Amino acid sequence: MLRRRGIGAVIAEPDDQAGHRRRRGSRGGRPPAFDSVDYRGRNVVERRFCHLKQWRGLATRYDKLAVVYRAAVVLNAVIAWTRRLSDASCPDDDRTTQ
Structure with a gap:
């Protein structure tokens, strides 16, 4: 169904599944x-x-x-986002705020 819609796989095929497919030959x-x-x-999205x-209220709903x-x-x-911005170096001066 995904192939018919033009959606490609994002996760690599596991080695054992590739082995099973090769073993089946043209039927695989x-x-x-x-x-x-x-x-x-x-x-990045999964991380x-x-x-x-990690927020208890979000994890347990x-x-x-x-x-x-x-x-x-x-x-x-x-x-x-603000933590990420504070870890980045300031463009006005050469110091990094922490």
Whole structure:
């Protein structure tokens, strides 16, 4: 179904699955396409989700309302963004704030 829609695989095919496909010969089908650039982007997204889940309220979903949950996600993103900005060097002077 994904191939019909033109969606390629982002995760590399496991070695054992590739072995099974080769063993089956022509009946094994073709290997799924793999895009290494998309795979690197997927890694960044997965690491960000893991970071989000470090907040107990986000991981356990205690909030009843979706708007409150979304506000917590946005707050977490803003905090991470400001930390990233504070770790970057200041363009006006040559020092790094920590």
